[in-house]
Amino acid sequence: MDRKYELTKNNRLIPMIMMAIGLAAIVMGFLTDKSRTWASLLTNDFYFTAISLCGTFFVALQYVAQAGWAVGIKRIPEAMGGFLKFGVAGIILIFILGHHELYHWTHAELYDHSSPEFDAIMNGKRGFLNIPFFLVRLIGYFVIWVGFTYMLRKQSLLEDAEGGLVHYRKSVPLAAVFVVLFAITTSTGAWDILMSIDAHWFSTLFGWFMFAGLFVSGLSMICLIILYLKLKGYLEHVNNNHLHDMGKYMFAFCIFWTYLWFSQFMLIWYANLPEEVIYFQVRWENFRTLWVINLLVNFCAPFLILMSRDAKRRNSILWVSGIVILGGQWLNVYLMVIPGVVGEDWHLGFIELGTMVGFLGFFLWTTLQELSKASLVPKNHPMLTESLHHHI
Amino acid sequence: MAKRIYGIFDDEEILMKAIPVLRSQGVVCREVQSPFPIHGIDPIIGTPRTRLSITSFMYGILGTSLALLMVWYMMIYDWPINIGGKPNFMLYLNLPAFIPVTFEMTVFCAAHGMAITFLFRSKLLPGVTAPIPHPRVTDDKLVLHVDVNDETKMDQTVNSIKNAGATEVLLKSMQFS
Numbered sequence: 375m376d377r378k379y380e381l382t383k384n385n386r387l388i389p390m391i392m393m394a395i396g397l398a399a400i401v402m403g404f405l406t407d408k409s410r411t412w413a414s415l416l417t418n419d420f421y422f423t424a425i426s427l428c429g430t431f432f433v434a435l436q437y438v439a440q441a442g443w444a445v446g447i448k449r450i451p452e453a454m455g456g457f458l459k460f461g462v463a464g465i466i467l468i469f470i471l472g473h474h475e476l477y478h479w480t481h482a483e484l485y486d487h488s489s490p491e492f493d494a495i496m497n498g499k500r501g502f503l504n505i506p507f508f509l510v511r512l513i514g515y516f517v518i519w520v521g522f523t524y525m526l527r528k529q530s531l532l533e534d535a536e537g538g539l540v541h542y543r544k545s546v547p548l549a550a551v552f553v554v555l556f557a558i559t560t561s562t563g564a565w566d567i568l569m570s571i572d573a574h575w576f577s578t579l580f581g582w583f584m585f586a587g588l589f590v591s592g593l594s595m596i597c598l599i600i601l602y603l604k605l606k607g608y609l610e611h612v613n614n615n616h617l618h619d620m621g622k623y624m625f626a627f628c629i630f631w632t633y634l635w636f637s638q639f640m641l642i643w644y645a646n647l648p649e650e651v652i653y654f655q656v657r658w659e660n661f662r663t664l665w666v667i668n669l670l671v672n673f674c675a676p677f678l679i680l681m682s683r684d685a686k687r688r689n690s691i692l693w694v695s696g697i698v699i700l701g702g703q704w705l706n707v708y709l710m711v712i713p714g715v716v717g718e719d720w721h722l723g724f725i726e727l728g729t730m731v732g733f734l735g736f737f738l739w740t741t742l743q744e745l746s747k748a749s750l751v752p753k754n755h756p757m758l759t760e761s762l763h764h765h766i
Numbered sequence: 767m768a769k770r771i772y773g774i775f776d777d778e779e780i781l782m783k784a785i786p787v788l789r790s791q792g793v794v795c796r797e798v799q800s801p802f803p804i805h806g807i808d809p810i811i812g813t814p815r816t817r818l819s820i821t822s823f824m825y826g827i828l829g830t831s832l833a834l835l836m837v838w839y840m841m842i843y844d845w846p847i848n849i850g851g852k853p854n855f856m857l858y859l860n861l862p863a864f865i866p867v868t869f870e871m872t873v874f875c876a877a878h879g880m881a882i883t884f885l886f887r888s889k890l891l892p893g894v895t896a897p898i899p900h901p902r903v904t905d906d907k908l909v910l911h912v913d914v915n916d917e918t919k920m921d922q923t924v925n926s927i928k929n930a931g932a933t934e935v936l937l938k939s940m941q942f943s
Contacts, residue, residue: 640862646850683819764808 376753379608389739396732398734402723413715414470414656415663418733419468419497419710420567421591421707423461424569424584426737428592431452431556433530437549442760443619446611450599450751452530454592455523456744457737465567479503479573495574504569509568515559530752537754561586571714577651578640586631590672591703593694599741601689601696608750614687615764623678623684625700633672637672656713660720666707671702687750704730728761770796770914771924772899772939774930778804784930785910791926797911799903808860820878829875830831835869899939 403411429451436444440643473480482493485500497502525548532543561581577583597620603609642650657665675698687693712720752758778800785795785807795811798804807884808815838857841847841864846854853859889897903909910932913922924935 376908408905636865643862644850644852681823 377751378747378749379603379742379748381742384560385742386739389735389742392541392731392735393739396727396730396735399725399728399732403729407725409475410716410719410721410725411637411729412416412468412475413712414729415468415472416465416476416567416715417704417708417711417726418729419461419517420711421704421730422457422733422737423465424588425592425595426454426457426461426709427519427560429596430458430519430552431589431708432527432592433526434522434549434552434556437526437620440555442757442758443764445752445757445761446609446764447596447600447616447620447754448530448752448755449745449748450596450603451592451742453741454595454599455527455545455739456641458523459516459520460740462512462519462735466512466516471618473505477570477573478714479570480505490629497632499573504574507696508566508570513609516565517604518552518555518559518704522548522555522701524652528550529694531748533754534749534752541758542756546692557585560588568710571711572653574649575652577642577650579638581635583631583634583638586634587636587703587706588622588626590627590631591629591700594699594703595626596620596691598696598700603717603745603750606691611751611762615766616761617689617692618683618686618766621680621692621695625680625686625697628673628676628699629678632669632677632729635669635672656717657709660718662710663711664705664722666703670707675702768794768915769917769920770939771914771920772936773910773912773927773930774900774934774936775910775931777822777931778807778908781908781910782807782810784927784932787930788926789914790827793923793926794913794915795910796913799898799909799911799914801838801904801908803829808924812938818884822876825879825883826872826876828879829872830868832875833871836871837864838868862942867879900934901940902928 399413400411403414432444432451433455434447435441437446468476478484479496479499481491483489484493486492524696526545529541529545532649533545563585563700564584565576568584572625597617600609600612600617600620604612620658642654645686676695679691679695679698680686685695708722755761772783775784780805783797785798787896789795789812797813798807798811798932812845834857841860842857844853848854849863852863899909899911910927912923912927914920921927924937927935
């Protein structure tokens with residue numbers, strides 16, 4: 375019951391190689407195409423930060439719902455939170471260094487009445503979209519997300535060491551506060567980090583759309599890490615019933631993602647207002663293939679693959695659908711960032727994919743490090759027995 | 767033709783232990799009726815898994831097709847209307863506008879079809895006398911349905927059900943109406 379994950383040689387070597395590939399892609403990108411590189415850095419950093427944030431959210435959600443089934447897999451989303459501090463710090467760094475390339479609204483001449491570039495719309499949004507306030511918000515997200523991740527993790531580890539109900543009782547209010555703050559900060563974070571790239575355009579459900587993507591990609595990552603650990607002979611107590619629940623989660627939130635995607639698209643398509651349609655116009659004109667693939671990969675594939683009960687209980691199918699969803703959600707973030715930054719001259723090549731491999735390596739490295747620090751079973755959790763006997 | 771007899775049990779724990787014993791003796795257990803759901807009893811009885819989920823998929827497909835046919839006939843073929851300048855001469859060009867209707871029809875057909883199929887298969891349609899072998903199955907008794915294929919083994923089967931913990935074995939359904 376007290377078994378820890380032991381890092382193998384490959385667990386250190388392969389993420390290192392991946393990070394080296396990522397570094398090579400970033401260096402090559404800065405030498406050839408600056409705006410593409412900044413866009414791909416933001417895409418990948420945001421994507422993996424979102425997955426990592428979903429880890430903390432998942433843990434908090436189980437506390438708030440008083441759900442017992444997930445106790446046996448709780449260490450995995452907890453460990454995913456280990457990347458969060460690097461991820462959010464990376465977003466702040468990318469903003470400080472690359473804001474001129476990434477965010478059109480940071481250009482000073484837009485707010486200069488005498489300049490020919492003066493933009494009345496952007497001037498009207500200046501109270502919210504200005505560099506100092508933006509930085510304050512980013513630091514606020516850092517404090518909230520990383521702080522709650524740290525506190526929840528600390529309570530969980532103390533519970534392992536000391537036992538008793540006191541840490542569980544402390545975790546529940548922490549988790550409840552975090553869920554509320556998470557709801558607000560993911561919405562505003564999505565406006566800040568992704569929606570302000572196309573600063574003239576706005577959509578009221580963008581934050582929820584981003585949350586749906588965050589949740590479904592995080593769930594797929596949790597599921598894949600569980601499957602990997604089972605493959606290596608860990609997590610004997612996690613059986614098909616737990617995986618079935620993960621499969622149901624992935625299936626449900628793929629549909630939720632599509633629901634929000636379509637709600638955003640259809641209203642804009644139907645109303646046909648120029649300032650709103652421009653967002654989809656750019657994607658339809660220049661990114662049509664990827665745009666259609668995005669929908670197919672994120673909706674049709676998981677919907678049809680994961681529909682039946684037997685599919686959700688079979689490891690091989692969960693491997694495939696997890697990887698498909700993670701790839702699809704990456705493409706989704708790519709399509710939210712690239713059209714606004716790079717525009718017509720976009721490519722999907724070594725710079726983007728290499729950076730993705732690098733960030734994946736970094737993410738796996740921090741996650742596996744965190745996993746190896748604590749027992750894979752939270753042995754003193756009051757609902758552990760319920761999780762061990764989970765049966766559906 | 768198999769004859770169906772009914773074993774009446776008082777306690778679900780006794781029943782859960784009795785069924786594997788009876789099955790190992792070659793008794794064909796068909797169904798359990800209980801006043802409350804018993805977790806994990808399906809694999810013990812050995813009934814095949816329900817095909818209701820397959821019907822739900824088929825009803826869903828039916829709903830999607832019906833909805834598309836309906837909007838195509840109404841909005842494209844019979845009486846095309848220019849709404850907000852949207853194209854109205856091909857179904858696929860105007861598809862986003864029809865997705866909500868299609869979605870609703872899919873859910874409608876899948877849900878209603880599944881519910882009606884379930885009621886039909888369980889013989890629970892309105893006006894039909896419920897097939898309850900023992901009146902107290904709605905209160906505190908559990909009923910195990912057993913099929914006896916060979917009439918000569920009737921006494922032996924009744925005895926094994928009683929030995930397994932049944933308080934009573936009914937050779938005939940006590941219908942009440």
